Amino acid sequence: MTVTVCIGSSCHIKGSRMVVEELQNLIGENGLNDKVELSGTFCMGKCQQGVCVTIDDKFFSVTPETVKDFFTKEIMEKA
Amino acid sequence: MRKFDTKVQHLKYKVLREVAKNAWNDTLYDKLLDIPKVIAPGPQPTMRCCVYKERAILGERVKLAMGGDKENPNPIEVIEIACDECPVGGYEVTNACRGCLAHRCEDVCKFGALTFDNEHVAHIDKSKCKECGACSRVCPYTAIVSRKRPCQNACKVKAISMNESKAATIDNSKCISCGACVYQCPFGAITDKSYILNVIDMIKKSQEQKKYKVYAIVAPSISSQFTYAKLGQVITGLKELGFHTVIEAALGADMVAESETKELVEKGFLTSSCCPAFVEFIHKNFPDIVPLISHNPSPMTALAKYIKGLDKSAKVVFIGPCTAKKLEAQREEVKPWVDAVMTFEELQALFDSKDMEITSLPEGVLDNASYFGRIFARSGGLSDAVAEGIKEFGFTDFELKAVPCDGIEECKMALLKKSKGVLDANFIEGMACVGGCIGGAGCLTHGEKNKAEVDKYGREALEKTISDALAVIR
Numbered sequence: 001m002t003v004t005v006c007i008g009s010s011c012h013i014k015g016s017r018m019v020v021e022e023l024q025n026l027i028g029e030n031g032l033n034d035k036v037e038l039s040g041t042f043c044m045g046k047c048q049q050g051v052c053v054t055i056d057d058k059f060f061s062v063t064p065e066t067v068k069d070f071f072t073k074e075i076m077e078k079a
Numbered sequence: 080m081r082k083f084d085t086k087v088q089h090l091k092y093k094v095l096r097e098v099a100k101n102a103w104n105d106t107l108y109d110k111l112l113d114i115p116k117v118i119a120p121g122p123q124p125t126m127r128c129c130v131y132k133e134r135a136i137l138g139e140r141v142k143l144a145m146g147g148d149k150e151n152p153n154p155i156e157v158i159e160i161a162c163d164e165c166p167v168g169g170y171e172v173t174n175a176c177r178g179c180l181a182h183r184c185e186d187v188c189k190f191g192a193l194t195f196d197n198e199h200v201a202h203i204d205k206s207k208c209k210e211c212g213a214c215s216r217v218c219p220y221t222a223i224v225s226r227k228r229p230c231q232n233a234c235k236v237k238a239i240s241m242n243e244s245k246a247a248t249i250d251n252s253k254c255i256s257c258g259a260c261v262y263q264c265p266f267g268a269i270t271d272k273s274y275i276l277n278v279i280d281m282i283k284k285s286q287e288q289k290k291y292k293v294y295a296i297v298a299p300s301i302s303s304q305f306t307y308a309k310l311g312q313v314i315t316g317l318k319e320l321g322f323h324t325v326i327e328a329a330l331g332a333d334m335v336a337e338s339e340t341k342e343l344v345e346k347g348f349l350t351s352s353c354c355p356a357f358v359e360f361i362h363k364n365f366p367d368i369v370p371l372i373s374h375n376p377s378p379m380t381a382l383a384k385y386i387k388g389l390d391k392s393a394k395v396v397f398i399g400p401c402t403a404k405k406l407e408a409q410r411e412e413v414k415p416w417v418d419a420v421m422t423f424e425e426l427q428a429l430f431d432s433k434d435m436e437i438t439s440l441p442e443g444v445l446d447n448a449s450y451f452g453r454i455f456a457r458s459g460g461l462s463d464a465v466a467e468g469i470k471e472f473g474f475t476d477f478e479l480k481a482v483p484c485d486g487i488e489e490c491k492m493a494l495l496k497k498s499k500g501v502l503d504a505n506f507i508e509g510m511a512c513v514g515g516c517i518g519g520a521g522c523l524t525h526g527e528k529n530k531a532e533v534d535k536y537g538r539e540a541l542e543k544t545i546s547d548a549l550a551v552i553r
Contacts, residue, residue: 005551007447007551007552008324008326008447009314009324009325009326009327009443009444009445009446009447010443010444012446012447012541012551013444013446013541016551017542017547017550017551020550020551020553021550024553039389040389040551040552041389041390042294042323042324042326042386042389042390043323043324
C-alpha cells in the first residue's frame with residue numbers, strides 16, 4: 001500500500017513532519033518497509049482537514065496525536 | 080501605497096497587465112495593436128516628444144511582454160528606439176569648478192590629465208584620462224562628474240556599449256543577465272523579456288488543475304515585497320490566479336544547504352551555485368574556476384525536481400526577484416524541471432490583470448522551509464546556512480572560511496584572488512546583486528528594511544533547523 005502524507009504549508013503547520021517521522025518509525029519498527037510505501041505530496045486541496053493523508057486513494061485526517069491509532073487501525077491491520 | 084520604486088517599472092507593469100488581461104480573455108491577438116493606444120491615449124504626449132513615439136516604444140514593450148526576440152537567448156534586451164542616447168563623455172569638469180588654488184584634482188591624477196586655464200578652471204585631457212574617478216572624489220565642490228550612461232554604470236561586467244546609432248547595445252558574451260541595467264536605465268530602454276503568456280497558457284490549459292497541476296515556487300525575498308499586503312494574502316492571490324499550490328523556494332535552499340555542506344567538506348573548496356548570474360560570470364570570466372563551482376542545482380531547480388518526482392505531470396513556475404533565473408531556466412539541465420520563470424513585477428501585473436484586490440483576500444499560509452533556507456534571500460545567508468550545516472551534519476572538525484560576496488564586484492575580487500592563489504577562504508558565496516536576492520532587478524521595491532524583513536520572515540519559520548525542514552521530504 002502507498003501512504004501519502006501532505007507536506008504542503010497548511011499541513012506542515014499542523015504537524016506533518018511529526019506525522020511523517022512517526023509513520024517512518026512505526027513502519028520500520030513493525031517491519032513493514034516492504035509492504036508500505038511512504039510518500040509525500042504538496043496539497044490535497046483539503047487544507048481544513050489537515051494533516052491530510054491518503055492510503056492508496058482513501059482519505060484520512062490525521063494529527064500528531066492520532067497518528068499512532070491511525071497506524072494501528074489503518075496500516076498495521078490492513079498491510 | 081507604494082507598489083514600485085520607479086515610474087519606469089510602473090510603465091512596464093501597465094504593458095504586462097494589459098497583455099495579461101487580454102491573454103486571459105483570449106483577445107490578445109485582436110487587441111494587440113491597440114495596447115499602445117490604451118496606455119498612451121494622447122493627444123498630448125506624457126513621456127516622450129510625441130504620442131507616436133510613445134506608442135512605437137510601447138509596441139516594442141508589448142513584444143517584450145510577449146517573450147521578445149526568440150532568436151536571442153539573453154532574457155535582457157535593449158529597446159533601441161527607447162534609448163535616449165545619453166551623453167557618454169566620461170569624467171567632465173562642470174561649471175561648479177571655482178578655479179581654486181588647492182588643485183587637489185591635479186595632485187591626485189596619476190595620468191597628468193588635468194590642466195588649468197587662465198581663470199584657474201580645471202579641464203580634463205580626454206586623451207590622458209583613464210576614467211578612474213580620483214579627481215571627482217577629491218574635489219571639495221563636487222565639480223567633476225561622470226557622464227557615464229546609467230546603464231553602463233550599472234553594468235559591472237562591462238557588457239554594455241554604444242552602437243553606431245549611439246544606442247546602448249548588450250554584448251551577450253559578457254552579459255550575466257543580472258538585470259542591473261534594467262533597473263537603472265531611467266528611460267526603461269533595457270527590459271527583461273516576459274514569459275507571463277506561457278504561465279497564463281499553462282494555467283488555462285490545466286483546466287482548473289484537472290489535466291495537470293501548476294505549482295508556484297516562491298523565492299524567500301517575497302518577504303520584502305508586496306509590503307502593502309500580508310504575505311498570506313499574496314499566497315491566496317496566487318491560488319486565485321489558478322496555481323494549485325505555493326511552495327517556498329527556501330525548502331530547495333534547505334536541500335542545497337545540506338548537499339553544499341557535504342560537497343564542501345568532501346572537496347575542501349567550493350563556490351556557491353545558487354545565483355545564476357554569478358555562475359554565468361564564472362563561466363564567462365574565470366574558466367579555470369568552473370570545476371570548483373558547486374555541483375548542486377540552485378534551490379529553484381532542486382525543489383522543482385523534487386516536485387516533479389512526486390507529481391510526474393506537474394508544471395512548475397518560479398516566481399522571484401531575478402532576471403537571471405530566466406536564463407537559468409533555459410539551461411539543458413534545468414529545462415525539464417522549471418517550466419517558466421516570473422518576477423515579482425510580473426506577478427503584480429498578473430494580479431491586477433484579474434483586478435484582484437490582494438489586500439481584501441483572506442490570508443493563506445506559506446511554511447515549508449527552515450530559518451536557514453529562508454535567509455538565502457540576503458547576502459551572507461547562504462554562508463550562515465553552510466556554517467549551520469557543518470554543525471548539524473556533524474562535520475565539526477571542518478573549519479569553514481566563507482567569503483560572502485555582496486554584489487558582482489565583490490564576487491570578481493574574490494574570484495581574482497582565488498585564481499591567483501591568494502584567497503584565504505574555502506567557500507565563496509557569490510551573489511550578483513548588492514544585498515543578495517532582495518536587491519534583484521525583478522523586485523517591486525528595494526529598501527533598507529528588506530534585509531530585516533528577510534531575517535524576520537526567517538525567524539517565523541516553523542522549523543528552526545535545516546534537518547527538521549528536510550525531515551518531511553526524506
